[in-house]
Amino acid sequence: MKLHTQHSVPLAPLHTFRIEVSGRSLIRLEDARQCLDLPVAEDYYVLGGGSNTLFTSDFGTLIVKNELRGIAIEEASDGFSLSVGAGENWHELVTNCLARGINGFENLALIPGTVGAAPVQNIGAYGVEIERYIETVEVWDRTNLEFKTFTKSDCQFAYRSSVFKQNPQRYIITKVNFWLPKNWQPELSYGPLSHLPKTASATDIAAQVIAIRQAKLPDPQELPNAGSFFKNPSLAAADAETLAVKYPALPMFPQVDGTIKLAAGWLIDHLQLKGYAEGAAAVHQNQALVLVNTGNAAGTDVIALAQHIMERVEQEYGVLLEPEVRILDSHGLLTI
Ligand SMILES: Cc1cc2nc3c(=O)[nH]c(=O)nc-3n(C[C@H](O)[C@H](O)[C@H](O)COP(=O)(O)OP(=O)(O)OC[C@H]3O[C@@H](n4cnc5c(N)ncnc54)[C@H](O)[C@@H]3O)c2cc1C
Incomplete structure (x- = not known):
């Protein structure tokens, strides 16, 4: 699929702070193979849902907007393997999993943004960080011009940090692979969830998280x-x-x-x-x-x-x- 460059792009709709500025140019990435055609000499900023990005002025650098879709789920006797395109919406993935009886993401319900950005700052809320469920992260390495797979330890996850955050111009995350075990235990240690009974289902927890977030944020x-x-x-x-x-x-x-x-x-x-x-x-x-x-x-x-x-x-x-x-x-x- 050929890459198409848009010029003079209004950025207010593309980031949640909605500052009225414009971007010089933007490419939408819809297929991981398009990474091979991205400019090599020119710098670019990888954008997901723009919920952790603040454009403060007209932006002169090319934006590559990640719109890589696709969710593949495989069930094993002891858990579920999920292989998710980096441009999928995070909260939709959470609700999709809960509807299929796949537990684990519930404490991270309603966090805006894309699946591909989740490992970048190791999103976390209500006692859970996403690293808990990540098996591998697939990337395009912009320096070595190759596709690579990072194991969890390669990702160097820490509080709101990872190898991807530490090297902001190096990688495009194309896919995130998760493992959600069936022997799930609710995570209720965080104050506002601690009154829930130990028997609370993942759906109950998600409903509570959503209610708290909607009241608070x-x-x-x-x-x-x-x-x-x-x-x-x-x-x-x-x-x-x-x-x-x-x-x-x-x-x-x-x-x-x-x-x-x-x-x-x-x-x-x-x-x-x-x-x-x-x-x-x-x-x-x-x-x-x-x-x-x-x-x-x-x-x-x-x-x-x-x-x-x-x-x-x-x-x-x-x-x-x-x-x-x-x-x-x-x-x-x-x-x-
Ligand atoms: C109301 C609200 C509540 C929030 N609550 C939480 C919370 O509870 N916990 C939490 O951790 N965060 C929270 N956030 C922050 C934000 O939702 C997360 O950081 C989210 O993961 C950002 O996703 P995004 O796609 O919008 O990222 P963007 O803002 O588009 O990008 C964020 C960073 O990741 C990089 N990036 C994005 N996609 C890729 C990719 N495919 N490959 C490589 N780099 C990439 C970007 O270059 C940028 O540096 C909240 C934000 C809002 C607006």
């Missing part, structure tokens, strides 16, 4: 946003202890590596920044970790708002916040 269709704007920061245990003395109510989550994860939303909320705005970009009224576009925000509004929050958090707590959202200026990834 602004719907990007109604109030454009990209979910959690910042990652939860991790601190050395000694530094966390010092903070705990000053802020006894600050939630802390000990990690297996001995570090302590802090709730970034609490840090922002405690500075009374809910509702704080720069232009038409604001901290959500109910969710301090979510920045929203209240109407025609400019990319510079969102950057100014994010920088203000990062400065205030550093001044108050001595903690550096890192954006979780991929922020792009006219040329490519922007570090703020």
Whole structure:
């Protein structure tokens, strides 16, 4: 299938922050074999559903939009193998699996975006990260110009991170292969799910997750946003202890590596920044970790708002916040 390049593409419909900017050019990838025809000398940005991407200005780099479809399911005596095209919608995959009695993805219901982006930041919610169910990830290696298969350990999964996130210009994920065992156990450790009975079905859990998310998080269709704007920061245990003395109510989550994860939303909320705005970009009224576009925000509004929050958090707590959202200026990834 021949590649077709679109020019002057409005980007507001292609990312959930809906900043009104335009892209110089865009190619839709509908068949993995088309990777062979992608430009080699020219840089490009791989886009899925745009729910973790913020275009802050007109974008001068080619966009390759992943629209690789297809779901193959094989049942074994002890579980299900799923082979899923990277352009499939994540939440549709979750509901599709639940309808067939395939359990495991329920805690990750209603996360927007594509299946191919899920391994990039190792999506996680309500006590589950997607790495738990990933067997292999198939990619096009843009440097060596070859198709490759990553095992789970090759993916170097970590909190909101992976080898794909660490090497943003290197790989196009074309397919994700999952293994969902039949000896499924519900994951109810996360606070808001802990009141569910141990006998809760995967469908019950998904319904609860969806209800909580709908009550808590602004719907990007109604109030454009990209979910959690910042990652939860991790601190050395000694530094966390010092903070705990000053802020006894600050939630802390000990990690297996001995570090302590802090709730970034609490840090922002405690500075009374809910509702704080720069232009038409604001901290959500109910969710301090979510920045929203209240109407025609400019990319510079969102950057100014994010920088203000990062400065205030550093001044108050001595903690550096890192954006979780991929922020792009006219040329490519922007570090703020
Ligand atoms: C309301 C809301 C709630 C959210 N809740 C959560 C949550 O609970 N947990 C969570 O982890 N995230 C959450 N997110 C963030 C987001 O949904 C996830 O990060 C999702 O996986 C992004 O998918 P996408 O296709 O939209 O990615 P995009 O924004 O299109 O891309 C994200 C990154 O992945 C790269 N990428 C995308 N596709 C590919 C590919 N095929 N190959 C290589 N690189 C690729 C892009 O280059 C970019 O760097 C939320 C977002 C919103 C708007």
